[in-house]
Amino acid sequence: MTQVQLFITCLADSFFPKTGQAVVEILLRLGIDVDFAREQTCCGQPQFNAGLRKDARAIAEHTIKVFEKTTGDIVTPSGSCAHMFRHNYAELFEGDPTWILRAKALAARTYEFTEYLVDKLGVTDVGAHWDGLLTYHPSCHTLRGINVDKQPRALLANVRGATLVELPHAEECCGFGGIMSVEHPELSAEWLKRKISNLEMTQSPTLVVTDAGCLMHIAGGLNRQKKKQRVIHIAEVLSNI
Amino acid sequence: MHTFRQRIRQSIENKTLQIALDNNAERRLKGRALAFESIPDWRERRQRAHTIRDNVIEQLDEYLAQFIAKNEENGVIVHRAKDAAEAIQIILQILKDLPQAHKENQKEISAHQRSSASPIIIAKSKSMVSEEIELNHALEKENIRVIETDLGEYIVQLRHERPSHIITPAAHLRKEQVGELFHEKLGIPYTTDIPTLTAAARKVLREVFLTADIGFSGVNFGVAETGTTCIITNEGNGRMVTTIPPVHIALMGMERLVPNLNDLSLMLSLLPRSATGQKLTAYAQLLNKPLANQTRHLILLDNGRTRLRNSPLKESLYCIRCGACLNACPVFRELSGHAYIGSDQSIAPYPGPIGSVISPGLLGENYVQLAQASSLCGACKDVCPVDIDLPKLLTRVRAGSSTQPAVGGGKGLSSSTKIGLQLYARLATHPKLYAASQKFAALGTYLLSPRSKWIRLPAFTGWGYSKDFPRFAGKTFREDFIKKNIVESERFTPKIRPAAESATAEEIELKGNKIEQFTKELTALSGHVTITKNPTQKIIEFLNTRRISKIHLEPNTLNESLLQEASIEFTHTSDDQILVGVTNAICGLADTGSILIADGEGRPLHASLLPEIHIAILKSSDILSSLPNAMGLVKDKSAAVFITGPSRTADIEMTLTIGVHGPKEIHVFVDDSNSG
Numbered sequence: 001m002t003q004v005q006l007f008i009t010c011l012a013d014s015f016f017p018k019t020g021q022a023v024v025e026i027l028l029r030l031g032i033d034v035d036f037a038r039e040q041t042c043c044g045q046p047q048f049n050a051g052l053r054k055d056a057r058a059i060a061e062h063t064i065k066v067f068e069k070t071t072g073d074i075v076t077p078s079g080s081c082a083h084m085f086r087h088n089y090a091e092l093f094e095g096d097p098t099w100i101l102r103a104k105a106l107a108a109r110t111y112e113f114t115e116y117l118v119d120k121l122g123v124t125d126v127g128a129h130w131d132g133l134l135t136y137h138p139s140c141h142t143l144r145g146i147n148v149d150k151q152p153r154a155l156l157a158n159v160r161g162a163t164l165v166e167l168p169h170a171e172e173c174c175g176f177g178g179i180m181s182v183e184h185p186e187l188s189a190e191w192l193k194r195k196i197s198n199l200e201m202t203q204s205p206t207l208v209v210t211d212a213g214c215l216m217h218i219a220g221g222l223n224r225q226k227k228k229q230r231v232i233h234i235a236e237v238l239s240n241i
Numbered sequence: 242m243h244t245f246r247q248r249i250r251q252s253i254e255n256k257t258l259q260i261a262l263d264n265n266a267e268r269r270l271k272g273r274a275l276a277f278e279s280i281p282d283w284r285e286r287r288q289r290a291h292t293i294r295d296n297v298i299e300q301l302d303e304y305l306a307q308f309i310a311k312n313e314e315n316g317v318i319v320h321r322a323k324d325a326a327e328a329i330q331i332i333l334q335i336l337k338d339l340p341q342a343h344k345e346n347q348k349e350i351s352a353h354q355r356s357s358a359s360p361i362i363i364a365k366s367k368s369m370v371s372e373e374i375e376l377n378h379a380l381e382k383e384n385i386r387v388i389e390t391d392l393g394e395y396i397v398q399l400r401h402e403r404p405s406h407i408i409t410p411a412a413h414l415r416k417e418q419v420g421e422l423f424h425e426k427l428g429i430p431y432t433t434d435i436p437t438l439t440a441a442a443r444k445v446l447r448e449v450f451l452t453a454d455i456g457f458s459g460v461n462f463g464v465a466e467t468g469t470t471c472i473i474t475n476e477g478n479g480r481m482v483t484t485i486p487p488v489h490i491a492l493m494g495m496e497r498l499v500p501n502l503n504d505l506s507l508m509l510s511l512l513p514r515s516a517t518g519q520k521l522t523a524y525a526q527l528l529n530k531p532l533a534n535q536t537r538h539l540i541l542l543d544n545g546r547t548r549l550r551n552s553p554l555k556e557s558l559y560c561i562r563c564g565a566c567l568n569a570c571p572v573f574r575e576l577s578g579h580a581y582i583g584s585d586q587s588i589a590p591y592p593g594p595i596g597s598v599i600s601p602g603l604l605g606e607n608y609v610q611l612a613q614a615s616s617l618c619g620a621c622k623d624v625c626p627v628d629i630d631l632p633k634l635l636t637r638v639r640a641g642s643s644t645q646p647a648v649g650g651g652k653g654l655s656s657s658t659k660i661g662l663q664l665y666a667r668l669a670t671h672p673k674l675y676a677a678s679q680k681f682a683a684l685g686t687y688l689l690s691p692r693s694k695w696i697r698l699p700a701f702t703g704w705g706y707s708k709d710f711p712r713f714a715g716k717t718f719r720e721d722f723i724k725k726n727i728v729e730s731e732r733f734t735p736k737i738r739p740a741a742e743s744a745t746a747e748e749i750e751l752k753g754n755k756i757e758q759f760t761k762e763l764t765a766l767s768g769h770v771t772i773t774k775n776p777t778q779k780i781i782e783f784l785n786t787r788r789i790s791k792i793h794l795e796p797n798t799l800n801e802s803l804l805q806e807a808s809i810e811f812t813h814t815s816d817d818q819i820l821v822g823v824t825n826a827i828c829g830l831a832d833t834g835s836i837l838i839a840d841g842e843g844r845p846l847h848a849s850l851l852p853e854i855h856i857a858i859l860k861s862s863d864i865l866s867s868l869p870n871a872m873g874l875v876k877d878k879s880a881a882v883f884i885t886g887p888s889r890t891a892d893i894e895m896t897l898t899i900g901v902h903g904p905k906e907i908h909v910f911v912d913d914s915n916s917g
Binding site for chain 2: 010020034035044055126180184191192219
């Protein structure tokens, strides 16, 4: 029996546990055993992005050690955290001959959730049902960070009952950018406004994302503007049968 | 006095600016995408370009030595400046040493006399390096008249502003503002008609070209092997300043080298496409030696580049200044170049994602705060023609790598965020404490907002400025996770499909024959193509229809006795009053509709530049597929230019306007007499 390690991500763990449950459900349905290492916390991206490399490194070392005690591929419902493992850990440990190897070993085991389903398992249809319109926002780090785009789109295309509509200017950032949304709220607000008005143009009541960061940001904006649309992680669409 | 955040707010609140910036982003990105469709192998090309630039920066000293030696051999006076002050000193010294003879020489084509007491006039083509060293300011202090001749630069100079975009200096303005400016400064009636505004600038600036003591330009690329400097422009001002005045000064960032002409042709397939969505700019000049009666100075500027090269930001030196990352950047789209300010409030010389790396990289700590204004969305890396990992470099600036090794870090970060993130890092390395703090946060956020899952935070928190914050989940995932066994009945047997293969790069092949392709490309750019077995006859007919009886003719181009019979007067010297210039084209390029003109007897470079109409004769057998095939023809010429359509600009509201400084019309007569 294949077993994978779930890296839940700090945002999904603390704010959107349902996303994690949906991931587990889908993997179990596909005959994949899921393990969860309880010492995992965060990938360290907020610190890394902010330029606090010492702190980022402490978290990264912790994360590497936690997963070194486990076996199997690591699946994470976040393009951003997958990008962190795959590219930024290499940057963080550059020039450190021991840690760079450990970081690379971690990266080699890591898959973003849809990437794992499509590229590793070869599955594009998980038997999901959804009634109504869906539109997809490709999160920056999923789309450009790890070049994962056709995978979530293929999975969504096979959801029974769902009609996929293209989000205008889908590739534009929603304005989250981690701490940027706090450090430069004015910029963040403008992009969020644009993202929400593009969402409204689709008439879709549901926006699908691959990252809890975008989810929290866009949903927070929709709630502030008292809009009816909801933002949902792709795992929760795919787990719906 | 404004802080960076205040400037950001001002830009966002400026509706006119926002419309201008949206136009810029949308049109440029669309144009870029379209232009790249014609090179399906662009991903491979950009990797090659990356490797070439990597190699150049790695072995910069060797390439520089080769480039300098070749230039000196070619008769170019080479100077090296370690910083801005030194570059300015060199330029002032050149002005001081300006021989009186130069001023006399020039009168050949000058209609106006100036008294010797009048200040020195410098006709300046666009140069971002000159912005970097604040050259205009320094020269004006010395009572030297510097006139920007790129339309966009001219507009911002008249407004006493700095360019807001490295490719489109007046990207922040709308036509109404330009109309008012020209009405006030040039005394023309107020108009928003862009061709009229362009024509007004053409008239004023034509005088400048003809009377300038010095032509000043930047450099797009230097070619180490041949010493060639390459300057690309659309309006023709770059050609004017390097061709007409008796002295040409070129200022170049010392990193802007490519090893050879082949590498240059690769760069030229990427740069215009990325910058303006063109397959090739109207003019791509390749200068080897000074022209007759011309002195050329080349100043190679360091100004922090050596330091940058030895820093973790080295990769930023690969930049070829196309501006694509500005157009793709959502931050730039809100700000424009004027809002990128340092902690001393001065405007950074380079805006956008690349600017947020090289401004602090070249000029230091003052500009590190710019790097925090990014969501690291990666749109910049995605469009970069040399694949610079800009998001990575931005995080390096934030880590403090531009000035010192990553000690401390968090450059440009507010102290509250910094403390918060450091505290969070402590928790994240102690899982038990972490889990406890999640419970604590869940309780806290519940108490803050017992009735809603969302908390309305106040604006000062940053997050609360435009969105609500979610309550922590009552039960985190980790609390809830119980390892389940797979229940066979619930199992779904998936259809296994192999993941779709990514599209493989198609081979580029010319459809149809080269003449057809050439004609199609040039016609699309508003050029005219006539295929004929008797070009002289056809040209005489054309001149008769236009009632033109005098031309500037390159020798050995047309049947001169036929011209005489038809009473067409011709001269082999340049004359500003002549409407038509006729030259030979050394070759044509089918995939871009370009023709190659080189310096030679009868001044073909002038004949193809000063008149309103340029006629070129191109042998059908001289039409080559594309730029790389033609590079060999440039080597032994003192100067040459690839001309792709008539002179053009899009500096006002991105609206294409034909005929700025160079010819308004281009007619190519393809001589098909040798083919069957």
